[in-house]
Amino acid sequence: MTLPDPVRQHAETRPDAPALVTGAETWTWADLDTRVGRAAARLADGPGRVAVRAETSPDLVVLVLAALRAGRLLVPLSTRWTDTAVADALGRLGLDTVRADAKVAGVETRPLAEGRAGSQARAPGLPAIALDRWLTVVHTSGSTGTPKAIVHSVGNHVWSARGVIEALEVTDRSRWLLDLPLYHVGGLGVVMRCALAGATLAAPPRAMPLADRVATLRPTHASFVATQLRRLLDAGADLSSLQAVLLGGSAIPADLLDRATEAGVPVVTSYGMTEMTSTITATTPRTGRATLSTSGRVLPYRALRITDAGEIEVSGPTRFVGRLDPDAFRPAPEWHPTGDLGHLDAEGRLVVTGRRDLQFVSGGENVRPEAIEAALLALDAVAEAVVVPVPDAEFGARPAAFVRTTRGDAPDPAELAEALRQTLPGFMVPVAFHAWGGAEGMKPNRPALTRDAESRATE
Incomplete structure (x- = not known):
């Protein structure tokens, strides 16, 4: 199975629609397509695996989409890691170089030539991207602290994005705030959802305070961790543009959910993990407070079951391809044991009770x-x-x-x-x-x- 290149597709059908906004400038789909094309051409001449360690930016978004188009395996590394940790990860993956912020910019971000970006000659037809091709390697420490190199295919990202798009009603009129790092599947998920739905990606500069990002860019959707939402509420931020706030990353304190509900914030509680390419279950926007105490129902294109021992196991087309270990590639099992304990309530909503290995x-x-x-x-x-x-x-x-x-x-x-x-x-x-x-x-x-x-x- 293949996927038509989503950026090119929108550039052909909606060239002047906004694809990415920063607060200072707007890139149309035609602009983004030109930038992705440039970056993809450079990547095609390089190695098959591309490691990058850079802060979230429009440049890094382009690199992600260029890897998708060029057939390269992207390895985003945490900017919080020490140089030693980065060197260890590169060694395990057989890589000897990593792109840093300046080199990411060197891939493609020279200004577009004056005139209409979409007018530049392109090969006829839409590039076809194989769904079974490896796309990313995302590292997760989980609860053990040992970095695990999790491999995701194009299809993993696509089906993950489509499930969230359907559940949260993301359309080509939506605008999703990119405020999570792209070395996490949560950040990568935002990019893929916008690319597939034709939604606008709001990528503000890092120096802009979070409350100003929301007020200036007026997103309809956002992915926050609990700390970010708490700071927004403490600051009295204007959150009126938001139609859905997807919360993840860790357990959400009850008092924060109370405050968000009272303030009318359309919070969506969820459960997800790197091995399932981000979100697995979610509630719906503007649901009742009692429902927000759960992690919601299983999203489309996922499967979930509870073992006799109470452990949550997951499967489906968003399940990761496998893990890259120093000595071998280890394929993912049909049902991935999460290590989390939980149950489904009478309404089929997931309630997570803890970690099996923490007791x-x-x-x-x-x-x-x-x-x-x-x-x-x-x-x-x-x-x-x-x-x-x-x-x-x-x-x-x-x-x-x-x-x-x-x-x-x-x-x-x-x-x-x-x-x-x-x-x-x-x-x-x-x-x-x-x-x-x-x-x-x-x-x-x-x-x-x-x-x-x-x-x-x-x-």
Whole structure:
């Protein structure tokens, strides 16, 4: 099966419609097609795998779409990684160079020639793109901390995008704010959804405050993590243009959902992962508050089941192709075990209850860190929290908490412990509360925090 190149298709049928806006300039589909064509021609003369480590920008969007057209495997690497981590990832994939911001710009971003971009000669017909071709390698640490190189095909991205397009009613009149990094499947998903639906991609400069991005670009759709939405609500931002706000990245605190509902924000709670090319389940915009406490129903082109042990397993055409390990390629199983625990409620909505591999035993009692984290997040003083086990000679292990306070100061251990004792049994109250900078709504690095807590415990 093949896919007609979506950028070229819109350039042929809607050349003057807006494809990408930044707040300072607008690229039509004809403009974007010309830029993607230039970049694709350069990529076609280079290696089959292209590693890039750059901040989200219109240039990087062009590179993603150019890799789609040119048949290149794109390896976006986190800008938060150290140089050593980048070198390790390149070594595992057999690469020796990585494009950085300046080199990304060198691919294609010289200004378009004066005159109509779409008037330049093109080969007749639409480029056909094979759905089974590999398109991206996205790294995820999951809960283990070990980087996993997850391979996605063109088809994975296409079916993932189509399911969200159908569920959230994305059309060629929609405008989706690109505010997630393109080394995450969430950011890549925004680009693919807009390309397929013909929606406008809103790609503001990074220096622009988030509230100004929403107010200036007036998006109809946005993908936020909880921290971003909280900051927008705190700032009293104008969110009236939004028809759907897809929340993901981590568990959404109940108080944030309460505030968003009261403010009339069309929040969509969801469940997703890199291995399924982003979103798996989602609620619908402007649904009831009770529904937002779930992760919604399974989207089109996905499959989900709960095992007898309560683990969530997923499958379908959005399931990843496989994993690139240093010694071999490991194909994805037909049903991917997520490691998450949950159940479907009477309405068929997914309720995620925790991670199978995070539970630990303390003095003979099973401790789920997520339950302690939820109790912490229910406190007004806590903005973010992660709980990890630390060794204990008497109990085997005890919980320790890393906390980012709403005031930005150091957590008060006595105050937090006393508050938790009102709702939790004693064995679940952390023995230590450490100040933490937060994960900015994304998945926290639990292995690193565990090592930190263990080190502090021995001091």
